[in-house]
Amino acid sequence: MNAPLFNQVGKIVASFDAEKARADFEILSRTVYGKPLVYLDSGASAQKPRVVLDTMRDFAQSEYANVHRGVHFLSAAATDRYEAARRTVQKFLNAAREDEIIFTKGGTEAINLVSYSYLAPTIQPGDEIVLSVMEHHSNIVPWHFLRERAGAVLKWVDVRDDGSLDIEALDAAITAKTKLVAVTHMSNVLGTVTPLKEIIARAHAKGVPVLADGCQSAVHDIVDVQALDVDFYAVTGHKLYGPTGIGALYAKRAHLKAMRPFNGGGEMIREVMKDRITYADAPARFEAGTPPIIETVGLATALDYLSSFDRAAVAAHEHDLLAYAREQVRQFNWLRVIGDAPGKGAILSFEADGMHAHDLATILDREGVAVRAGHHCAQVLMERFNVTSTSRASFALYNTRADVDALVAGLSKARGILS
Amino acid sequence: MTDNALRELYQEVILDHSRHPRHYGSLDHASHKAEGYNPLCGDKVTVYLKLDADGRVSDIKFEGKGCAISQASASMMTDMLKGRTAEEAEKLMQGFLHLVKGEDASDLPEDDRERLEVMGGISEFPMRVKCATLAWHTYRNAVEEGAT
Structure with missing residues (x-):
């Protein structure tokens, strides 16, 4: 029986080492515009480990x-x-x-x-x-x-x-x-x-x-x-x-x-x-x-x-990232998270006052942070929330809290440039 | 260097146009009208025109939602197209398209080029060129196919 793993936020599971898994993905060690790549777009497409x-x-x-x-x-x-x-x-x-x-x-x-x-x-x-x-x-x-x-x-x-x-x-x-x-x-x-x-x-x-x-x-x-x-x-x-x-x-x-x-x-x-x-x-x-x-x-x-991983531990890791990111962005009173359902998966969508998702994504990109911006092939949902687009950070097993920190720093910077 | 490119892209003139777009709204009794759509981001723009019998742009307005680049570009476009003949407008558009792609825009009259140069920073951001050109393509659609 597969009880949902999404309830295990905060549960301490020591059997997954994200840093170690990260080393399996060569692309994650590259830089973009001279900055380390922070890949937060796995919801669009995940990177491939060397073994694949x-x-x-x-x-x-x-x-x-x-x-x-x-x-x-x-x-x-x-x-x-x-x-x-x-x-x-x-x-x-x-x-x-x-x-x-x-x-x-x-x-x-x-x-x-x-x-x-x-x-x-x-x-x-x-x-x-x-x-x-x-x-x-x-x-x-x-x-x-x-x-x-x-x-x-x-x-x-x-x-x-x-x-x-x-x-x-x-x-x-x-x-x-x-x-x-x-x-x-x-x-x-x-x-x-x-x-x-x-x-x-x-x-x-x-x-x-x-x-x-x-x-x-x-x-x-x-x-x-x-x-x-x-x-x-x-x-x-x-x-x-x-x-x-x-x-x-x-x-x-x-x-x-x-x-x-x-x-x-x-x-x-x-x-x-x-x-x-x-x-x-x-x-x-x-x-x-x-x-x-x-x-x-x-x-x-x-x-x-x-x-090959303890899937429950991977899920707990991804949920920790989501919970951490959710907590970090609370400091931005100009940012609205869209989607806060209990037990949700490791995706954070948001819109920012006075900042269009594409402008935000362009600035984040120059910081090395890859997020998705747009309607996410979900225009019916965009209409439901009365937005034309959102920015989305999606987390995978190879992401770490440092990636979240880079996202948060990038958001602050974007705010500085655009407002 | 990265920061310079960003600062150039989001310079004050552009942010000002995007926050306070000129000629924003619909136009009563428009002679031409078209809707533009960027499927990548869901941005929409509607361009309204009043063209004289000889094709001169006697009035122009736009409305829509979009990123800073698309809004600023639409706002600047309306500023610059108003009063132009069809031929001048076409030349301006071609020059603009060259400029945002980082191509030779020396065909543009000097004062037009100076005004449009603030959009030149976009050429460093190829993924965003479509944002900048949306309003212009919509304008052209309005002229060619949008008689009301």
Whole structure:
């Protein structure tokens, strides 16, 4: 059972050494504009440890060929690595079966796959999709497609002022017409961790499946898709210290059996004739074409890397950083933190009086501090909080309190320049 | 050096324009109008124009929300475009685009160049050039496609 780790703020766990882990990431020792890099944008994309880069290179240099095609030695070796990676993802998410893991090019493609293959074939005008206002565009736009093209109705669940999700409001939004609840496990802007298990229990009580966007959460917390009983769970490799171009969709076997193919091409067929075609079973059915093989091996290495740590200790470390940063910015009465939900993940979004996020980010950048500024692909949420953009610092296992101090010093400096 | 680049970018003239934008608001009976949008940051600007029959900018206003650079640039633009002929305005815009990209802007008449030079610091910040050019591109859209 994966009890949420987000309640362990302040708990002393000695078994994670961030300084030591930091040394695994070569890029963190570089400078920008002559200042040490302070990377606080892992929520957009995490840096890659040496072992991931080395493994990808070693694999490409010693075992690489196309997968599932040849009978030759290298093809077999590469296929073994590719399928071993699937089992690594299975274990990472605690899926019951390896064929419930579909490799995609990222979280976006994973959600689009559900939209095109699961929902689109059966959706009727007036059918409803329930989603929260804090979804990333990747968990909004695929559903807009169904609204535009098939007459689906999007039902939005608001968040409270602190950014927490109102489970009763969500429950009330689920009706006899609801075909899917699509909700984030952790907001990329607010850091809010949603009560996913409870959401799923409520939705299932009404016979409605749930898709969870796990792109932010999977790196911060242990995910157990069986304990959650989630129907679909999307993750992306590059936020998990892995490479870009690779992600995964977990889907329950029963759903996969009912889903039609998405992309058509090689590897996803059983038999192709002039006048008929039969398709391979999942996962191959949903993995047309040559996959990003090297990246898949890189993803597996990244998951092994992450799993080599005491995950509870990593979570406690990240929460310590968040709590410290939250406390430090209290001194700035011109700064407003957006998202203070209890148990939230290690993301700090804020807006500053008289300072636009882009101006702030430019000044921080010249101090070596990388933060994200903008709407974070979450314009519905921006509208909810009546802002056009925010600045966001997101913390990873390799960040330290010194990084927070650099952020705070940069904020003071920006205030000096801009006001 | 870093600090110099920042100081040049956020110099007083620019901060003043961004805090107290000139010609801010909408224009009744605008002959042309366009909305500009920067998808990177979500910034929006609307440019309203009154063009004479011969294309001269007899009045111009803007409104919108954005960073200091985009607001200052829009404010300066309205200041400088008012009263210009279509040809002068186009030349000014081309010169401005060259200037913020760090390219040769010697085509600009000298007093225009002197006024616009405060925006030259942006060329050191390539990620921000779009902020500076948003209003100008919107102005051009208004002229070309925004007849009301």
